[in-house]
Amino acid sequence: MAQSSYLYSLPACMLSLCVLVGTTSGQLSANFYASSCPNFSSIISSAVNSAISNEARMGASLLRLHFHDCFVNGCDASVLLDDTANFTGEKTAGPNNNSLRGFDVIDTIKSQLETSCPGVVSCADIVATAARDSVVALGGPSWNLVFGRRDSTTASLSAANSNIPAPTLNLSGLITSFSNQGFTTNEMVALSGSHTIGQARCTVFRARLYNENNINSSFAASLRSNCPSSGGDNNLSPLDVASPTSFDNAYFNNLLNQNGVLHSDQQLFNGGSTDAQVRTYGSNSATFLTDFANGMVKMSNLNPLTGSSGEVRTNCRRTN
Ligand code: HEM
Ligand SMILES: *[C@@H]1O[C@H](CO)[C@@H](O)[C@H](O)[C@H]1NC(C)=O
Ligand SMILES: *[C@@H]1O[C@H](CO)[C@@H](O)[C@H](O)[C@H]1NC(C)=O
Ligand SMILES: *[C@@H]1O[C@H](CO)[C@@H](O)[C@H](O)[C@H]1NC(C)=O
Ligand SMILES: *[C@@H]1O[C@H](CO)[C@@H](O)[C@H](O)[C@H]1NC(C)=O
Ligand SMILES: *[C@@H]1O[C@H](CO)[C@@H](O)[C@H](O)[C@H]1NC(C)=O
Numbered sequence: 185m186a187q188s189s190y191l192y193s194l195p196a197c198m199l200s201l202c203v204l205v206g207t208t209s210g211q212l213s214a215n216f217y218a219s220s221c222p223n224f225s226s227i228i229s230s231a232v233n234s235a236i237s238n239e240a241r242m243g244a245s246l247l248r249l250h251f252h253d254c255f256v257n258g259c260d261a262s263v264l265l266d267d268t269a270n271f272t273g274e275k276t277a278g279p280n281n282n283s284l285r286g287f288d289v290i291d292t293i294k295s296q297l298e299t300s301c302p303g304v305v306s307c308a309d310i311v312a313t314a315a316r317d318s319v320v321a322l323g324g325p326s327w328n329l330v331f332g333r334r335d336s337t338t339a340s341l342s343a344a345n346s347n348i349p350a351p352t353l354n355l356s357g358l359i360t361s362f363s364n365q366g367f368t369t370n371e372m373v374a375l376s377g378s379h380t381i382g383q384a385r386c387t388v389f390r391a392r393l394y395n396e397n398n399i400n401s402s403f404a405a406s407l408r409s410n411c412p413s414s415g416g417d418n419n420l421s422p423l424d425v426a427s428p429t430s431f432d433n434a435y436f437n438n439l440l441n442q443n444g445v446l447h448s449d450q451q452l453f454n455g456g457s458t459d460a461q462v463r464t465y466g467s468n469s470a471t472f473l474t475d476f477a478n479g480m481v482k483m484s485n486l487n488p489l490t491g492s493s494g495e496v497r498t499n500c501r502r503t504n
Pocket of ligand 5: 354
């Protein structure tokens with residue numbers, strides 16, 4: 185739908201449809217499970233809270249799972265499908281292999297939901313809800329989701345490899361990657377604030393420690409102790425050293441001090457067009473949290489399968 189047709193539909197909205205604005209997106213709706221699975225959201229939030237109390241990092245992992253789902257042909261749980269002898273999923277894509285986590289938590293939630301309301305709640309809706317509840321559990325903002333996403337029967341390794349941004353990208357590469365999914369540069373910067381939680385492996389930031397000069401020297405020295413110039417590929421460091429399990433705006437203040445862990449992180453504050461926004465988020469937490477929540481709503485609505493497309497998987501790891 186072109187932007188301009190929105191203008192023509194405004195009078196209709198004023199007459200009757202305004203109450204729906206903000207609660208529907210395509211065929212998704214806020215009350216999708218109201219009669220078919222009224223407890224779905226409390227089941228998901230309890231399981232997410234319990235997983236995070238076992239391991240705070242799991243909140244970060246569940247947030248990232250949603251991102252890596254949605255950027256690959258929409259939020260359709262394609263990322264959850266296991267490889268089999270005759271099926272290649274997305275789990276071995278470069279950004280996912282030995283990196284993406286949280287599958288067991290999704291399995292636990294799915295099995296609880298299958299007990300309460302068999303065949304009703306999609307894996308894609310579980311992932312979207314778990315990501316939101318994770319951010320809330322770690323002290324971040326909440327947002328209103330709409331539901332009814334259906335699960336794919338396919339996956340795309342090649343789209344996972346090409347659509348998920350790499351930490352080696354420069355600012356223009358990051359802008360392009362997000363623009364390809366319909367996001368503005370401002371939204372890209374807000375969503376990057378996800379790196380206020382979670383961990384990264386030495387292998388994805390080593391080059392920054394040894395080859396780059398836009399890194400704080402004492403910060404680089406502290407990361408090098410756990411990320412030698414060779415070996416230790418899987419050693420972890422927090423993406424936000426200041427507050428690794430709090431969903432706050434510290435990530436942006438880190439960037440002001442050249443304390444970005446990933447090359448791509450520091451690209452957001454490196455003398456380019458996004459510097460001012462990083463400063464704003466660093467000094468105004470509320471602005472960041474609001475923009476982040478709005479960006480997540482938009483991400484959660486990327487290209488869902490609805491109606492009779494796709495299916496509701498009974499096991500998130502395989503098609504029915
Ligand atoms: C802007 C472009 C982005 C790049 C280049 C990028 C790249 C990365 C990389 C390389 C890691 C470390 C993975 C590892 O070492 O195993 C990571 C972790 C993470 N990313 Fe991103 N990311 C980006 C945007 C996002 C977005 C938009 C979100 C969520 C909306 C997100 C959420 C996360 C989280 C929460 C973690 C930590 C995961 C954990 O601890 O399990 N990232 N990201
Ligand atoms: C639904 O959730 C409420 C509270 O969240 C709980 O009291 C009730 O037992 C749950 N019902 C079922 C069938 O799980
Ligand atoms: C893939 O293999 C399984 C058995 O491992 C079989 O049930 C299924 O029909 C096969 N699917 C296709 C598309 O060949
Ligand atoms: C994924 O990681 C495993 C090691 O756990 C490795 O053997 C395999 O080659 C990797 N796959 C790809 C496609 O990189
Ligand atoms: C960003 O990266 C692309 C691809 O690697 C390169 O062509 C481009 O020149 C880079 N832009 C800047 C400003 O460095
Ligand atoms: C380096 O980081 C420290 C704290 O992490 C900060 O106090 C200092 O100002 C930073 N230096 C630069 C040049 O940004």
